[in-house]
Amino acid sequence: DPEKVCMAYTIDTEWRNRTEFLHGREDVKEFLKRKWAKEHDYKLKKELWGFRENRMAVRFEYEWHDEAGQWYNSYGNEMWEFDENGYMQKRYASINDMPINESDRKFR
Secondary structure (H helix, E strand, O other): HHHHHHHHEEEEEEEOOOOOOEEHHHHHHHHHHHHHOOOOEEEEEEEEEEEEOEEEEEEEEEEEEEOOOOEEEEEEEEEEEEEOOOEEEEEEEEEEEEEEHHHOOOOO
């Protein structure tokens, strides 16, 4: 639920997701609505790569398919920064999408 999920971010959160730049909780909410309407049967794996003070870095990989049934493997890195109350104030994601055959899926 984008209404609930966006509450984990500061009101003035800053995001970069692929080529999209988001500013504020409302932008995040609209972004999540679009993302979850496009990416079906989403399966995600994340690995913590490092953290210090209020910052974390993760590597991730996920699979999903679009409405036409084309499967994708999306992979990349995220850097997160949190405020003093634990809300995410910055999220920078570099993501690549690779079309795959359904038979080549790793996550089932």
